[in-house]
Amino acid sequence: MRCWAAAALASCTQDTPQDAASASSPASPSAAPADNADQAEQAASEPTEEPALPAEPAPEAVRDAFATLQATLNDTCTPGAGDCAYFLGRVTQELTELDEAMRADPKGPGHFKQPLADMRTLFTKLGTDRSTPHLEKHFSAIVTTRDDINTWMQAPPDDYR
Structure with missing residues (x-):
């Protein structure tokens, strides 16, 4: 099974050895898979607000x-x-x-x-x-x-x- 949504935060199992070679590794190698899943759930439940980037640099004062x-x-x-x-x-x-x-x-x-x-x-x-x-x-x-x-x-x- 591929796990795209939380690839960076949770470990996933792959169907084939080829999939294993292309899968991304967990974000922190020392963190346990359960910790990564908890972090993913917490991050998903928090509202994310990206700062608006100006289309052009603001003019000088x-x-x-x-x-x-x-x-x-x-x-x-x-x-x-x-x-x-x-x-x-x-x-x-x-x-x-x-x-x-x-x-x-x-x-x-x-x-x-x-x-x-x-x-x-x-x-x-x-x-x-x-x-x-x-x-x-x-x-x-x-x-x-x-x-x-x-x-x-x-x-x-x-x-x-």
Whole structure:
């Protein structure tokens, strides 16, 4: 007889020697078969609740996302000089993460109406092209959006510094 349901916790007898080779061993070799059966019954009678796994990683908290954007405030580059790839890529990524955090915040996206509108306008201009020449073309819009959001985020009553 095969015993699939409690194979890991209870010992079972097999019909043929071939079945014996493929059967799994008890979970604990030192535990007696009766102990394993008792554990199986106890485990079956207890409700099992598996933690729900999020489909996607949760966005950062708004304050944390804003802090990483603020870290770019004293940085700049010169479009066309070859020093903008990292800077513009980073600012664009920080704005994207802030956008995600604001949309997931318990206060709701309505609380962040202005910065979300500013980022939507920028992201519409940028489209999906994140190449350095394209970002350099929109240098002014990227930096202005960053600076405007910085000003909004530090305004009372919700100073996010």
